[in-house]
Amino acid sequence: MGRAEERRARQRGGRRGAPKGRSSGAAGRTGIRRFFTWKKLIGTFLGLCLLGMGAFIVLYMVIDIPEGNADAERQGNVYKYSDGSLMARKGYNREIVDLARVPKDVQRTFVAAENKTFYQDSGVDIRGTARGVLNTLSGKGAQGGSTITQQYVKNYYLTQDRTISRKLKEMVISLKLDREKSKDYILAGYINTSFYGRGAYGIQAAAQAYYRVDAEDLTVEQGAYLAALLQAPNQYDWAIASDTGKRLAKERWNYVLDNMVEQKWLDRSARQGMEFPVPKEPRPAPGMEGQTGYVVEAANNALKRQLVEQGTAEDLNQAEALVDAGGWTVTLTIDKKKQTELEKAVRTRLTSKLDPEKREVDADVQAGAVSVDPKTGGVVAMYGGVDYVKHYTNNATRDDYQPASTFKPLILAAAVDQDAETQDGVPITANTLYDGTSERPVMDGDREVGFAPPNEDDVDYGDITVQEAMNKSVNSVFAQMGIDVGMNEVVKVAGELGMETEGMEAVPAQTLGSMGASPLEMAGVYATLDNHGRKVTPALVKSVEHKDRTVEFPDPIGEQVISREAADTVTSVLTGVVDDGTARASVRENPLRNGQQVAGKTGTSDNNKSAWFTGFTPELVTSVGLFGEDDKEPHPQVPMYRAGGVDHRVNGGGFPAEIWAAYTFGVMDEVTEFDLDTKQGAAVKPTASPSDSQSPSQTPSEEPTSEEPTTEAPPETSSAPPTSEPPSQTPTSEPPPVTSSPPPTFGIPEDPGDPEDDEEQ
Missing domain, CATH: 1.10.3810.10 (Biosynthetic peptidoglycan transglycosylase-like)
Incomplete structure (x- = not known):
């Protein structure tokens, strides 16, 4: 072996004998490092850059400036009634x-x-x-x-x-x-x-x-x-x-x-020196006059929400751009006949009576109404205000006014659904006795909760059944009932029935309806009661067509949210409000009623800033609200006292109930009866006074009268003329006698059964 070969052998042996972990030169690059060197990385990066530049040059050569696309030539939208006939076209602005x-x-x-x-x-x-x-x-x-x-x-x-x-x-x-x-x-x-x-x-x-x-x-x-x-x-x-x-x-x-x-x-x-230029209030596009603009606006809002819900749009801004881009054919649930009749009812029963030149307050009265089919959930009619081009805010969907006593049936619904008892251990039913004394402190066991609401006109009713308390809207009874049931439970059931309860405090004052609500919202709540406790979410859009997009809306009829017995019991009790309570003169005595069974509730908020009647038949639920809104900007809420020429306040049993009756009885195709499943029979009969021997802590073992429950409307619901006389049977604690002056031709029935004002103290 030559010297050169010996040297090479020693070198090879030296490498083999080198300490582990030490390497030199290319022979030390093993595994993944063999493939990733700085030179290779830089070379790859430069190669990708050149490739990207080449690709971009190709793109630049093959892509030309196109003609304006279809989105740049957007068309308007078409809105149809439920029968397919044209309601409106909204063009591209x-x-x-x-x-x-x-x-x-x-x-x-x-x-x-x-x-x-x-x-x-x-x-x-x-x-x-x-x-x-x-x-x-x-x-x-x-x-x-x-x-x-x-x-x-x-x-x-x-x-x-x-x-x-x-x-x-x-x-x-x-x-x-x-x-x-x-x-x-x-x-x-x-x-x-x-x-x-x-x-x-x-x-x-x-x-x-x-x-x-x-x-x-x-x-x-x-x-x-x-x-x-x-x-x-x-x-x-x-x-x-x-x-x-x-x-x-x-x-x-x-x-x-x-x-x-x-x-x-x-x-x-x-x-x-520049100041922020506050924009003018929105003004609708031409062609949206009357009620059309309100309906189209509400339909567009529903469509936008659904586009976001199904993921077509990321947010409402994008959804609004998609809807306004045009190309939509929106078929609504609005029934042309019912829509016409609702507008007519408001005009003949309210707006024709308002004279701002004679009474300044008349300029401050706004009306809103929504009518719902409880079997389908479809909104069949909507009244948003005097004119969309004159009053932009939709009174049918606004939720800034208190629903007042129209909230009381929800308290009873919670009580029956949860099998709640009074603090004496008595089950809460239509016949349970409560102390109806005005300003009676609400009790939670032996403790006062710091709430003692007055009844209207500070009337003391003494021992009174839940049925009669609902008829006469006795604040002290339902304030106590709310505590008996538990306000958290009341708010929970209210949400299940369809009210917006986010942010709603579970406090006793809510028993008087001190939250905000819209006619659309209340119509949905009462439709759920009418639908035997199965959830109804009012829907305005029946179907939507678009060449590029598909939109599916959820079924307005949902699951059972309270028991049928609870819903039917409340419905049964609410027939008494019409037949023997605050809506008697406007609804019970209406000559167009023709024996139709009706349930409903009046409501008048604190300081007369709102007045309501929400009522229903087996086929139709309608909520009517009147709102006091200053006609001058910034449009604060104001009282409606003596509006329309009434003697004092605008109550739920007046204008709202008359609008409701004129509309409902005007669109009835046939007389129908409630099919109710309650422990008290098919309907609660007109109120009778409890006997002196009964205590508010005890539940009567029998009905307050010897009459049998009946599904028939009371015999006095024929074409007899309206009367302002009080019921023939009165509570044990007599309210003040009614005045001797004749009832007004239009407005508030002057009987003791209209305890609706100043409910939120």
Whole structure:
């Protein structure tokens, strides 16, 4: 062996004998390190960059600027009655204006808001686009960063889909568009195609929607608000924004103006003197006059909520854009005949009696009503106000007024459903005796809970049955019953029946209906009672058609939420309110009734700011509410005393009950009877006074009278003329005698059975 071979052998042996963990050169690179070196990583990265650049060059060569797509030529929506006949068409609200008609300073507010480098860039924000692609890949959704050019391309040439391919197309088209078109052309397209909320597309429609001016007359302050809106039209709309939304809108407005100062487009001293330009209240588009606008608005809201619920839209802003984009055919549950009759009933029984020139308070009376089929859950008629173009707020869906005593049946429903007992251990039924003394402290065992509500006119009823307490709406009885049942349980059952209970405190004052509620909400609650305890969620939309989308609505009829016995017992008790209580004169004696069985409850809130009648037959549930709203901005709640020429207050047994009766009996196809399953029989008979020997802590072993329960309507429900006389049978503690003056021709029945005012103390 030569010396060279010996040396090589020693070297090989030396390597084999080297300590473990020490290596040198390529021979030490084992496993995964053999494949990942710095040179390879850098080479791979450069290769990918070159590949990406090559791919982008190919895309740039093959993608041309397309024609404006279908989304840029959106059509209106069609709304139909339940029978398929046309109710309304709502067109696309956009008017293109030349950029020259928009003041230069207003143009710059949009640049300051969205893309300060607009006049210098090439139409694309590389970092923003990359971030958008990464967000899309990671499932986080889009997060800003697009230039004005990119946003215009998305609005006019592409779609709102959040995909990698669309983002790449957007970038390519934006680069080409920036080379081929002027900045003014792109800015004009952007401000004319963007969505500003309130159904307004484009700056001209937005200027009219928010400030009642043309685009050419906008101020810098107003322009800054419209530019700020583009970030979140629904959230920043001053008319509907929450306190947080208003704060964010102002912050965005300040951001826009501060950027203008930074870009030297606005003098700093002029900026300091600027005040936030509060927008005008929303005004509906032409063609939505009368009740049509209210119904269409409510249907659109239901559609938007469902788009979000089923995942088609991420939020209400996006859903609103989809609905306003057009192309929808919406078939409603509204019955044309019933809708006409409801409008007629309000006109003949209320609005024709109001004379603001004679009585200022008459200008403050607003009416809202909703009618529901309890078997299908469909809203068959809706009255939202005097006219959608005159009073924008929908009184049928607003929930800012107290439902007052119309809440009392829910307390009884909770009591029967939970087999609740009085604090003396007596089961709570229609015949259970309570102490009806006005301002009697409510007790929880031996402890006063600090609540002692007065009865209307401070009447002391003494020992009184639950049936008669419901008939006469005795506050002291139901306040105590709420504690007996447990206010947490009352609130729970109220929510199950259909009331919005989020944030509702379980306190005794709620027994007087001190929360807010809408006629739509109360109609659903009573429809659930009418439907024997099976949940009814009122639905306004019957079906929806769209060429690109499918929308499925849930079944309005849900599961059993309270027992049939509980629901039917409440229904049975509520027949007494009509036959022997606060709704007697307006409903029981109505000549159109023709023997129809009716259940219902009146309600009049604290200081007469609202008055209600929610009633039902086996086939139809209708809630009517009257609301005192100052006709001058900002429209605070106000009392309705002596409105319509009544002697004193507007009670639930007056205008609301008369509207209800005129409508319900006017659309009846046949006389029907309740099919009730209660321990007391098919219906509770008219009230009788408990005997002197009975105690409010004891449950009578028999009915208060010897008469047998009957499913027939009382014989006095024929065509006898209305009367204001009190029931022939009275409670043990007599209320004050009625006045000798004749009852008013229209308004409040003057009998002792209308204890509805000043319920929330």
